[in-house]
Amino acid sequence: MSLRSDWNHLFASNGAGLISRDLSEAISTFETPLSPRLGWIVSGGNALGFDEQAVLSLGWLALLCSGCLLVIGLFSRPAAITAWLMHLCAVNSGGLLSYGMDNFTTIGLFYLMLSPLPDRFSLDARLWRSRTKDPQILGFFRRVLQFHVCVIYFFGGVAKCIGPGWWDGSSLWRALTRPPFNVISPETIISWKTLIPFLGISVCILETGYPLFxxxxxxxxxxxxxxCAMHVGIGLAMGMYLFAFIMVVLNIAAFGPGLGLAPRQKLVRGAVL
Structure with missing residues (x-):
């Protein structure tokens, strides 16, 4: 919702946007030529007689509606596919303005799109008495998500451990004082200067040790x-609330079942219980 007023401005082409969509899509095409992007949808809309602004507005509406349907669990499969596709297109077309949160959201939507649906608490299950045809396969998709999350944390932790910045706290200092993430005043951070290296080392240990522990x-x-506490702290200290929320959801979706943190369903042999 917060992007509605800027959506068309962000993704307009031919220099009409903040950063031309053509430039972002050219970079995306060079890296992943087959990855979908908004330019494809705009071209299809133009062929049907719609102008760019109308197609972009319809794209935003499709993303909003699919997200709302996923929240209430109505038309779960079509909503999940639409949400993943539209979000991926937006990320690829606005790559110069996207960051880690967008990538993790795409990852989460991808696994949601493939996972057995509907959930037993969804409106689909309550209204049409529909059930997952093969609930055991949920364990397979959760296992893949678990490995994916472990790889992300491990290499993120290794990258932090290589340089001295996270060991002496300088990287954490720069992250906390760089606009627009400087939610906490520098004076307050200076008063915590003895704690900053400890926090930086703790982040390295948590991420590097994640695949094992x-x-x-x-x-x-x-x-x-x-x-989860680390991500909540990042969200509060740097104003990255959505990023923190996405990471907490991914962690709970991967490892929460069986711990009382997420709905538990029957898994295939070998899945985390």
């Missing part, structure tokens, strides 16, 4: 809680 039954709960 999240799998061990004895440490799974504490590691999951620490990771």
């Amino acid at each position: 999240i799998w061990l039954r004895r440490t799974r709960v504490i590691w999951l809680m620490c990771i």
Whole structure:
């Protein structure tokens, strides 16, 4: 909703936008030529007689409606496919303005699109008594998501450990004082200067050790809680509330079932219980 007033301005082409969509899509095409983007949808709309502004507005409306339908669990499969496709198109067409949160949202929507639907708490299940045809396959998709999340955290942690910035706290200092993420005043951060290196090292340990300790039954709960607390702290300290929310949801979706943090369904052999 917050992007509605800027949506067309962000994704307009031919220099009419903040950053031309043509430039972002040219970069995206060079990296991943087959990845969908808004330019494809705009071209299709033009062939049907719609102008660019109308197509972009319809794209925003489709993304909004699919997101709302997913929240209430109505027409779950078509909504999940539409949400993933439109979000991926927007990310590819606005790559110069996107950041990690957009990529993680795309990842989450991708697994949601493929996972067995509908959920037993959704409106689909209540209104039409529809059930997942093969609920056991949920374990497979959750397992893939678990491995994916582990890879992300491990390499993110290794990248932080390579340089001295996270060990001496300088990287954390720059992150907390760089606009527009400087929610906390520099004076307050300076008063915590002895704590900053400890926090930086803790982040390195949490992320690098994630693939190991999240799998061990004895440490799974504490590691999951620490990771979620880390993201909540990032959201509050840097104003990155949506990013924190997405990461907490991904972690709970991957490792929450069986811990009382997410709805539990029957999984295939070998899935986390």
